[in-house]
Amino acid sequence: MKASQFLISTLKEAPADAEVASHRLMTRAGMIKKLGAGIYSYMPMGLRVIRKVEAIVREEMNRAGAIEVTMPVIQPAELWQETGRFEKMGPELLRIKDRHARDFVVQPTSEEVITDIARQEFRSYKQLPKNFYQIQTKFRDERRPRFGLMRGREFTMKDAYSFDRDMDAAKQSYQVMAQAYRRIFDRFGLSYRAVAADSGAIGGDLSEEFQVIAATGEDAIVYCPTSDYAANMEKAEALAPQQARGAATQPLTKTATPGKATCADVAELLNLPLKNTVKSLVLATDELDEQGAVAKTQVWLLLLRGDHDMNEVKVGKVPGLNNTFRFATLPEIEAHFGCKPGYLGPLNLVQPVKLVVDREVAVMSDWVCGANEADFHMTGVNWGRDLPEPELVADLRNIVAGDPSPDGQGVLAIERGIEVGHVFYLGTKYSRAMNATFLDVNGKPQFLEMGCYGIGITRLPAAAIEQNHDERGIIWPDAIAPFTVAICPIGPDRSPEVKAAAEALYAELMAAGVDVILDDRGERPGAMFADWELIGVPHRVTIGDKGLKEGLVEYQHRRDAAATKVAVGEVFAHLQSRLAPVA
Amino acid sequence: MKASQFLISTLKEAPADAEVASHRLMTRAGMIKKLGAGIYSYMPMGLRVIRKVEAIVREEMNRAGAIEVTMPVIQPAELWQETGRFEKMGPELLRIKDRHARDFVVQPTSEEVITDIARQEFRSYKQLPKNFYQIQTKFRDERRPRFGLMRGREFTMKDAYSFDRDMDAAKQSYQVMAQAYRRIFDRFGLSYRAVAADSGAIGGDLSEEFQVIAATGEDAIVYCPTSDYAANMEKAEALAPQQARGAATQPLTKTATPGKATCADVAELLNLPLKNTVKSLVLATDELDEQGAVAKTQVWLLLLRGDHDMNEVKVGKVPGLNNTFRFATLPEIEAHFGCKPGYLGPLNLVQPVKLVVDREVAVMSDWVCGANEADFHMTGVNWGRDLPEPELVADLRNIVAGDPSPDGQGVLAIERGIEVGHVFYLGTKYSRAMNATFLDVNGKPQFLEMGCYGIGITRLPAAAIEQNHDERGIIWPDAIAPFTVAICPIGPDRSPEVKAAAEALYAELMAAGVDVILDDRGERPGAMFADWELIGVPHRVTIGDKGLKEGLVEYQHRRDAAATKVAVGEVFAHLQSRLAPVA
CATH class of the missing domain: 3.90.960.10 (YbaK/aminoacyl-tRNA synthetase-associated domain)
Known part of the structure; x- marks a missing residue:
């Protein structure tokens, strides 16, 4: 992509209502534009990130055997009345009446619709297991939308739903998804933790949250640095103290x-x-x-x-x-x-x-x-x-740092996280409410065993930024950067050599399938660098007249303190050595 | 893809409310599932078609220099009040109140939002031209939704909006889009016609509809078989008769x-x-x-x-x-x-x-x-x-077949079509209403010149079916078929040779990047063939024990009257000769 053919639209000022770095930086980098409270347009630079997140999620969901569908954004209320959620859910559920005054909802999730599909599709245990997913627009009418894409009202979620013949099979489907989620979050290139979460009335241990570690996270995560134990604050157990009670020494x-x-x-x-x-x-x-x-x-x-x-x-x-x-x-x-x-x-x-x-x-x-x-x-x-x-x-209390780990393997630490994924065993909660059955090996109807699995597609980039930014802007991991490499020619209009070298490197990287942007806008170097540092493109190659005369260009990773001089002929090899391997 | 890993869910019976072939066949082929009036889930088989349509549209829009964005489905009423459409539009515009009783609409198109973005983004003529597009969920609360995806309420549309400095530049942007649309519709592999359409109050000739030719189409298309002239019925001019009036011969x-x-x-x-x-x-x-x-x-x-x-x-x-x-x-x-x-x-x-x-x-x-x-x-x-x-x-009347062509190059014929695309010069209608200006070369504010360009992403597959089906089912063009090739092994459980040959061909085609499905469900041949003919996969290879003994398999295109015997070693080459070239 050439910058002149794209929309690069950076801002000096962050919006007054931006309380967190991701909201400030996504707005300033021209990635999102506010349309209303908690409602954003995804601008070209931001949409590139979202599409890369979607692509990774889609690939890994397919690899895990899940099958893509798309369920409607506007859903008839009847199904939501079957499960009682039409009445039970609060004002977060956006309710609509159509021209005939019939009730609809804007989907916050799709348990009802997928269960309705399942009860029509599945007749026999032979058709199971199946796992359906969609990457689709959702709406939650938050009382107080804020933090940009972190807590918006309209957002994109990947939601998957597994259907199984019994609890053992459902647990297996759950594990397949939990593994797929680990691959997905590994590929994003973020520091994250899968933490045990409370599974509510359903019980059991089959609920995990995927938390991107960030000091600004809304959630407290409890983990044991010397073992695998990790849970969210709601779930993490405070063990009974080992020591016996001391004797009374004081008078009342x-x-x-x-x-x-x-x-x-x-x-x-x-x-x-x-x-x-x-x-x-x-x-x-x-x-x-x-x-x-x-x-x-x-x-x-x-x-x-x-x-x-x-x-x-x-x-x-x-x-x-x-x-x-x-x-x-x-x-x-x-x-x-x-x-x-x-x-x-x-x-x-x-x-x-x-x-x-x-x-x-x-x-x-x-x-x-x-x-x-x-x-x-x-x-x-x-x-x-x-x-x-x-x-x-x-056990009535929150864990504090230093408490013993429930697995007996050390003491607990606490950090902050942003929930971007959740895997959850549902059991027969929805299939029972909606009478979604199949015939088992004995020809007897059984309720479908279900699980549900979400990833906040549009929240993920915000979480990535909360974890990876500095005072100059965003620092994207390669996998979800809007562009992997930015080529910055200095004064290409004055120097045909600079222009030619930039074009040649651009052509070479394009041919190699590298997602590169050539900044042909003719901006001053300072403005150009500031833009790319704000936008957070991880790799930058600067080509200037002076360097070229010595056969050199400059490479700088967004995290590098300074640029490295590289011979013109070696810049492609050098870049390859610095690019994150593609998973 | 192996069929056992996918959802193949064909039905013998079409729904009672299905009046047209595409509605009947998409439902029977398990491509869509009705959720409510005019609201459908896209099932795995149908979503594959939609994704291929999207991919072609996205590629050609990018190639034409348009830049992808995503605008919200739920849009604040304020912008729609600025243009007056909040009041003017009928009940097709689905209106919502959020928890704070603020007014919103579910987007049927996005002129208001994109014009709002444009008035924020564009300051100078130097930033023009620009063309933004999105592929996004839309809603029109049709009074009488029907015909499946042909006239649904929730649907996916590609909508693009061009911004230019003056009318000449806008006309150029319009022509770029009109050309891109021709490439897109060529790639779909459908018989279509670009027809002049009425441009309403704006006037001029810059409005064309892209009509997929089909006997069941809702629109009448007027064209001249001996020239390039084509227009929709609303637009096509009935010329003044050449002959003079005859003399009066009868008494009153x-x-x-x-x-x-x-x-x-x-x-x-x-x-x-x-x-x-x-x-x-x-x-x-x-x-x-x-x-x-x-x-x-x-x-x-x-x-x-x-x-x-x-x-x-x-x-x-x-x-x-x-x-x-x-x-x-x-x-x-x-x-x-x-x-x-x-x-x-x-x-x-x-x-x-x-x-x-x-x-x-x-x-x-x-x-x-x-x-x-x-x-x-x-x-x-x-x-x-x-x-x-x-x-x-x-001129007050509709054209009838045999009328002279307005271009003087012959006589007109009439056929039926399904509108799946529209390119339209908007002028300053929206920019004037919303005060969207830029500074021209003289530093004077001017209203942005706009065009809008739509493609009915989810209507396209329905139109393709109306044009391409027979009594057995759908006949997809290669470019948008859910799968390009189906491999049908006969009795693979009885014959390890059949199973091995099917697996080998499957591996070979997968490696070559052919979108192939291996039917490993173990169905009887009759049921298997009926499924693939209903679903409309264009190329089928059948592998049976008897043929294999002679070193032969069978190839049949969905339009072929009978199968062709092909030597096992040549089936890949034979297939390649029959596959449509990838654009």
């Missing part, structure tokens, strides 16, 4: 802590380590009557160490709290504790509550908690002496 | 024609040629006051020869009728003619009307028309004698 004492309503403030006032304090979190669950009105409310008290954070997914798995809990209201708290938040604790309750104790709290002695009296805390609290031994002990 | 006579309310019936009753009769069409135009209420209505009488049909586009170009006419109401007709329709004519009017006379009617003598009295017609009507010479004479 009511201590004045005026205005100290947080564990940190109390620890500071009392000159104690934060981990000697216990925080009280008050939840509630409602029992509904047949009319759906609240018949009965149970209030729960959760105790966590002062330096630990509650993990909502883990709390949602505590028997009785199963995903239906909410935070208690102020009147509910005052009715049970006789006190406002900030000074709550398990002692001196007005009304009984259900107590759930984090594993770490269960082994504490001489701890500090609220006294259920404003401006007072209790110190020297001890299990068995000041209150009964805890009955309900569970 | 009121003739009883009881119950004969059509020209055909009257001609039969009176034993006259139909072309001696004149039909009366009554139109009306309304003048509105400032409040938009009808202030004044003008009634028009159009006279056409009894054997001719009115052409609404041409009528809309008559001064005074400009696109705003409607058919007159019954009360309006009775008030002016004193008679019900069926017996109307220009004589004996109750109230005056504006008369518009077709060119052919203006040279008629001794003609027949309604008497403005029920059950009576006038015969022997003559201009100048029975009524004044016509003042307003115009």
Whole structure:
């Protein structure tokens, strides 16, 4: 491609609403253009990246035996009513009425449609396994779209759906996809981690997220540097402490802590380590009557160490709290504790509550908690002496760095990631709801076993940039760069030799199938270099009059601190030595 | 591809609502699956065809210098309000409200968005010309979607938009696209015609439709077999007759024609040629006051020869009728003619009307028309004698076969076509509405000159089938066939030789880059052949035990009446001789 035949449209200024590097840089590099909140046009430079991402995904999906289909963007509501998602999903699901006032949705995913196809297609176990995928426009009406392509409303996703005859076969299909995802992310040339994820109500271990490592990532990833263990924060288990509880050494004492309503403030006032304090979190669950009105409310008290954070997914798995809990209201708290938040604790309750104790709290002695009296805390609290031994002990907290790895192979570290892929075993959730069956070897109808597998095609370039950029711009890995090589002739209009050398190298690289752009715009060298560094083309060859007289051109990788002089005759070989091998 | 790894899903029965061959055959061949009215999933076999269409279009658009972008499917209403299309377009434009009750549309085309991009991107004439295209999902909420992919609601279109500094440059960009379209349609391997089309209010000759010739086409195409002239029915001009009007030979006579309310019936009753009769069409135009209420209505009488049909586009170009006419109401007709329709004519009017006379009617003598009295017609009507010479004479009618070609090179013929492409010079219609300007050589702002260019990506396969099918199924041209070659081994499970020969040929063709499918499903020969004939793969090689013993396999093109025996060692060369050359 010659630059004069393309649209190169860089900006000095980033948009005011761009909070993250990828949003700033993709806009400044002329890769995307905002049309509305969370809605972007993919400009020529950006679309080249997206097409390369698509091509890698398509190749590897095909290689893994998945079959490409395309399902409609606009889908009739009837199917979504069959699974209940038309009602259950929030306003993220964009609902439409057509000219005949019939209900439709703009697809955020396509479980319903593919399950509808499957129940029409599959009659016998002999037709299984099958895996269908599409690379297609999706829409999620995010409440607060932001971060450019990272959390847009309209986006492109690769979604695949596997169909199997039983759970064992489904697990095998899942593993095939998990392997294909590793190949795909390897080929992208990004640093990533496949982490175990929570599989919700379905249970089992068959859910993994593919996270691109980046300091700006929205997700916390837990991993063990000395083993293979990796999980997202929701999933990563905090093991029960190995050590036994220490003996009680202090008397139970009511201590004045005026205005100290947080564990940190109390620890500071009392000159104690934060981990000697216990925080009280008050939840509630409602029992509904047949009319759906609240018949009965149970209030729960959760105790966590002062330096630990509650993990909502883990709390949602505590028997009785199963995903239906909410935070208690102020009147509910005052009715049970006789006190406002900030000074709550398990002692001196007005009304009984259900107590759930984090594993770490269960082994504490001489701890500090609220006294259920404003401006007072209790110190020297001890299990068995000041209150009964805890009955309900569970993992309620987020991992912190230094916790032991659940696989026993070391201690855990935490880093940030951007979720760009997810593989998930669905079981019969959708096939049961939509009565999608096949006849097994005995001629008996069985529900199809399913899995679903997503990759955020348009999010991936944004994640790549969050991981790979500097103050001058983007640094693309070769595999998904808009162009692999930029040839920058200096003053080609003044020097026929420079022009000829640039054209010759361009022709040579084109013939070799290298994705090269020749910058024939006639820009000043500074502007030209700034553009290509902003756009992030990984390899640059600069051809100038002075160098040419000595038979030299300059090569610089986008990560190199300085250019390397290379003999004109060797530049092609030199480039080849620096290009990433094509997978 | 091996059939066992793919989804081959043919049906014996066509859907009840399938009225045309392409809808029936694409459904039966497992290429599309209906999700809702006018909404289809593209199944694996169909998607392969669509991807080949896309690839050809993309290659030729790139070759013609167009640059690919992707614009959002869901577009904010604001831009559509700028051009007035948000209000003007009918219910075909699917309108959406998002969670914040803001208005959006699902794009039927993208003139507004691309013009918005252009007004941001283009500052100087030096950046022009540019041509942007996308291959993207579109939606038109058709009142009556039908014919499968021919008139669906969700569909894929390639839409391109050119931007130029002046009309001459825009015409050049238009010609570049018109040439690219010819290359594209040549490569598809279809019989097509580029026909002049009406360019509406913009005028000029810069509008052409690309019509795939098919007896079932919705459009009538007018062409001259002995010249290059071709136009669609709306556009094709009926020249003024060469011959002078004959002298009046009959007296004006009121003739009883009881119950004969059509020209055909009257001609039969009176034993006259139909072309001696004149039909009366009554139109009306309304003048509105400032409040938009009808202030004044003008009634028009159009006279056409009894054997001719009115052409609404041409009528809309008559001064005074400009696109705003409607058919007159019954009360309006009775008030002016004193008679019900069926017996109307220009004589004996109750109230005056504006008369518009077709060119052919203006040279008629001794003609027949309604008497403005029920059950009576006038015969022997003559201009100048029975009524004044016509003042307003115009081309009001559709061409009929045998009319002289407007280029003077022969007589016209008519055939049916399916519109699959359109190139159109837009001028400054959108740039003016959206204030999209650039600075010309003198530093003065000018509106961008635009053109737009569409190809119906998902309609094309349907049009190809309408043109190329027989009672057994589809017959794909090589370029867009889902697979180019099908290898059909007979009883491979019984004969290791057959299996080995099939696998060897498969490997050989794969290595040569031929898009081949090996039918390893183990189906009976009859079922296997029926599938591939329905699906329409153009080349088939059948390998059987009996033939192999003599060193022979069978080759059959989908259009061949019978198979040809070919020596095993020569089958690859034979195939190559029959494959369409790759453009």
